[in-house]
Amino acid sequence: MDIPRIFSITENAHRIHDPFTPEKLAALGAALKMEPGTRILDLGCGSGEMLCTWAREYGIFGTGIDMSQLFFAQAGRRAEELAVDGRVKFIHDDASGYVAAEKVDVAACLGATWIGGGVAGTIELLARSLRTGGIILIGEPYWLHVPSTEDVARSCRAGSIADFLTLPELLASFGRLEYDVVEMVLADQDSWDRYEAAKWLTMRRWLEANPDDELSNDVRAELTSEPVRYATYTREYLGWGVFALMAR
Structure with missing residues (x-):
């Protein structure tokens, strides 16, 4: 069980696998006003940065589920580094369909709503x-402005225009599911840059160290095309945010 290897290559130096900076993650934690002992489940937790830093800052207890072998190992090391390995645990598993044995105070999925077949299913x-x-915490992209063609949407790494809503439409969709939006923290262009542009040096260093790897041509093609594609499309069209929801 693992994610496609290309993501392990391009994001192996990332601590946060979404367009969020540490400052944005800290702002989200502060906004939620969590008490010590708050129990959090994070589906698709990546390298565990949210749970580990919030355990250190707020005294939460957390469980993270991720199917990436690399990110799972990195999460464990991060917990030890921050001396919170007694407060958080990580499970190498497919988060799709995962339900906690005991109810939690916060249930999160940031940037991996494919696990539930979309936003509604993940909620x-x-x-x-x-x-x-x-x-509930949901991290999800939205259109800053709707692409004029399906080709533009695909160049933003969306399957189609219909994959995402605008921000007002996304907020309204939570209401139709009978949830109140009680907080949100949105990515900005700097946090998008830190997520996307940070991959480029990682890819270049990987290519230098692995010239004969079977994926070297794919990584070279990605590095060659990504800066222009990102600046032309993703940076201009896509937003991303984390939305805190409570059932009505």
Whole structure:
């Protein structure tokens, strides 16, 4: 069980696998006003930065699920580095369909709503692990402005224009699912740059160290095309945010 190897190559130096900086993650934690002992489930947790830093800063207890072998190992090392390995645990597993054995205070999925077949299905999945009155965190892209053609949408790495909503439409969609939006923290262009542009040096260093790898041509093609593609499309068309929801 693992993610496609190309992502392990391009994001192996990332601590946060979304267009969020440490400052944005800290702002989200502060906005939620969590008490010590808050229990958090994070589906698709990546390298565990959210749970580890919030365990250190706020005294939360957390469980993270991720199918990447690399990110799972990095999460464990990060917990040890921050001396919070007694407060957080990580499970190498497919987060699709995962339900906590005991109800949690916060159930999160940041940037991996494919695990539930989209936003609505992921909210339904998270709700199965959530105590009454708890908070769901959803991290999701949205269109800053809607692409004029499907080709532009695909150049933003979307499958189609219909994959994402505008920000007002996304917020309204939560209401139709009978949830109140009680907080949000949005990425900005700097946090997008830190997520996307940080991959380029990682790819270049990997190519220098692995010239004969079977994926070297793919990584070379990615490095050659990504700066222009990102600046032309993703940076101009896509937003991203984390939205805190409570059931009505």
